[in-house]
Amino acid sequence: MIGLLAQEAALTDTGEWIANGFFYAMAAVAILGGLKMVTTANVVHAALYLLVVLSAVAGTYVILGAEFVAVTQVLIYLGAIMVLLLFGVMLTRAKLGGEEDLDHEQRWIGALVAAGMLAVMSYSIWEAFDTQKLPGDRTPQLTQQVSDEIFSTYIVPFEALSVLLLAALIGAVVVARRD
Amino acid sequence: MFLNQFLFLAAALFCIGIYGVLARRNGVLVLMSIELILNSVNINLVAFGAFHGHIGGQVFALFVIAVAAAEVGVGLAIVLLIYRNRRSIDVAEANLLKG
């Protein structure tokens, strides 16, 4: 159902307008949320802003016709990883109110580096893709297609990933246990 | 719809994430910023997947999500360990690598 947006965008002019509007709204939310996340003086607020950013990114996935990725994003990021991060905040006893020294004194160096990277990346993106458009006839890709692909072409990376997850699981337990 | 609009969004989020990693002192906040970076990569993957009409982009986005989950698990374990040993998660204080 949510894929209708992408389909619509591909088929009609009006649809494209709607989709574009949706995208820019999402992008604005994501960027603003991201900026707030890295500047806010409250750790819990930062976590909530991250929530907003991740939801907005999920929205852009929908526009791109990647429904399954969007749903996974919501489930894994918003459901699991956020909870984990909030637990992290809680276990390290962050103050719930504002905090003065969350940022490093020399954050302007970081800002400089980030701005430099953004400049370089924007330039090269623009040089490389200019005004190329996404294909007009794209349709939302079915979850079945994704799974077919994972379990045939990408079976080895998939298995490797499962081993990685296991290793991370064991590693996290070993690192964090009291001894 | 242009491909570029997605790439710009990804680039912006990526740089915001980098700023977060570089500027924040709190270990958990650094981890959150890393999540942001990973997400920007995912946007690129999915956008290029749609651009080329290939499903591999989505598959790899899923893989990245799984790796991110592993990364957060191990990362938080490390942060907790640092907190337990030093009663602080200020990454600036973890400077045992000092030469």
Next chain:
Amino acid sequence: MFAAEEAVANPWIYDNVWLIPALPAASFVLILFFGKRLPYKGAEIGITALLAAFGLALIATFTWIGDIQGLEESEGEEHALVTDGGTQTVVLTAEAGEEHGPARGAPVVNEVEWFGIGTGANQVTLGSDGVEAVDGAEGEEAAEPSSGFNISIGTLVDGQSVMLLFVVTFISLLVHVYSTDYVNGDRRYTHYFAFLSLFTASMLFMVLASSTLQMIVGWELVGVCSFVLIGHWWEEKPNSDAALKAFLTNRVGDVGLLIGVTILYFAAGRSFSFVTINEMAVSGEISQNTLTIAAVCLMAAVMSKSGQFILHTWLPDAMAGPTPVSALIHAATMVVAGVYMIGRLYPVFYEGFSIAGSSINLMAFIGGLTTVGGGALAFVQRDIKKVLAYSTVSQLGYMVMALGVGAYTAGLFHLFTHAFFKACLFLGAGSVSHACHHSFDMKADMGGLRKYMPKTFWTFVIGSAALAGIPPLAGFWSKDEILVGTGAFPGTGGNGTYTIPLIFGLITAAMTAAYMTRTIYLTFFGEYRGHGHPHESGPRITTPLIILAFMAVVVGFLNMPSGFVDFLRLPSGWAHLFEDWVEPAGIASFVGVENGFTHAKPSLLLAILATGLAVGAGVVVWRYYERLYAKDPKATDYVDGPVANNELVAAGHRVLVEKYYLDHLYTDVIAGGIKGPVARAANWFNQNVLDGVVHAAARSSVGLGRFVYRFVDQGLVDGTVNASGRTASESGQFLRRVQTGQVREYATLMFGAAAVLAAVFIFAF
């Protein structure tokens, strides 16, 4: 496995040989989950599984022998003619025995598709169907992948794998029984048995591997088990250090293994199959250069796994593990994995190193060096297990040397006999230390044990005599065959004239007898120098010893030269049975290739010479120690040899005690050198080199004469030198400041540098 009725029906065991590794593997899982709750803490599961596996291995062995025997009868006189002669080439017997199932040495391959990687439609069949029973005589390429990237898993049954199946299950079974007493009451008793099972399973898996990829899996699994078992008592730092050392040293060789296997994969037209690779190596479809590079890479793996110079240093340290583990893993089975791999891919090595018609090559040289070097090191050890460990290094060198000179059967036969007597010796050493309050120090805590533990004593003596090559024990036959196989002794023939390996072999024969005599004297003769009252070990320890000693006596008769059989008027079929059973058809197809594969002709003179050397060395050492301990039988710190009096000997002794300084080379020079930061290097340079140069310059100037010296402005020289020194020092200080330890700053530098570099690439190109 499931549907083997088509074509030629293989005997049941060939299709179900996978059960042999599967049983210990199942036992591993069961012990891990239920072991602790069982009355015997899991040992009973391990022993039952091993008993069953050993039974199956016996069935496989006898089926295989039966096939070969049937084949020989069908050939009749043709074969008899072959066996009587001297240095003639082996006749390709596969054709003659086609109707009798697998021909001599033709491997029986059973494979299922493991997984496939490819685009489009590809079926992943996981062990359910698609079994291909391939008969060696019919054509081996049936198991080839059809398209894309299909990887098969399967079993390969031939003489070599059957032989190792027998050895591994047999010794593992005895070690299991022995361990129930030896590690009794240990903290991690169950864990120990679980990993013994896993080790056995991995080794059997590797032995049965039908492809190089599968072999790597088994290879790494035995490495892991070795790591776990060496570090069994990891609470003590040296033990966990030894485990790490073993693991890391083996990784060095594994790089070579991976590269070698990859090269062979592409060279053999994208195939991992042993059969395909060997065939292509023999038929010349893979170029000589490719084979050489692959063989050198694989040789690195052999050097690390089978303890060859210069990567042998982990093996003696591995004695930190429990003694039964040393017997099973670090003497009898795992360390021969490298030797086994050479045998498996023998055509690759044979062609790659141009073994035929040569007089020296990398493999023979490394083997020869190892055999002498390891033997020399065994002299200076106080620890009885270390003596045996270096002896193992030396004997592994013997095997590699044998394969290096083209004596394939001799090398594998030595592997076979060595497994029995070395396991016997190790278990005997364990029994001795059991009696001496878990000490392994021969000089301080042993001596005179002959009276207290007769069973251990006699089995140890038999094992030692077999190791030293005293006829008619097992070691004599295999060692003699290796010496003959070098082809350098007049009238033996062989694949080349390897004079240096022959000399190395003879030296080692003498050395082996000498250090084993020393060990026996220090341990069992003289007077008891330890504390308390030693006692004979229980039946669960002595029974395996007796069985192994019995094997050490008899297994040598499996490969008697035909001349000896005739001399004793035995049936002529009793001659070189082992060769008939184990030598694969791959060797036979060397016929027709340039420089065909030959067997050397045994020489009575050489046998007498080698035995004389061994006995002579043993007697000399015996007399020496008898006289040394005659003065004070209770002394615990006698120095060996004329070390005290002779400067040169003392220096040699020190080199041996320091193990040729290889450990120093690895840890201090190599690791330490890389570890040192730039600042320290600069500082060091300033302190030592520059100052040294100044001093040297000053001193030589004085020597040349004051006149010249006066014209050299000392202030200038010093000023320049000091300035350059200060520069180095300050640049070091500056670089040091960069290392703030702040991860954030490292990240800043990294991202900043990435941005700058990206900009450079974008705008410059």
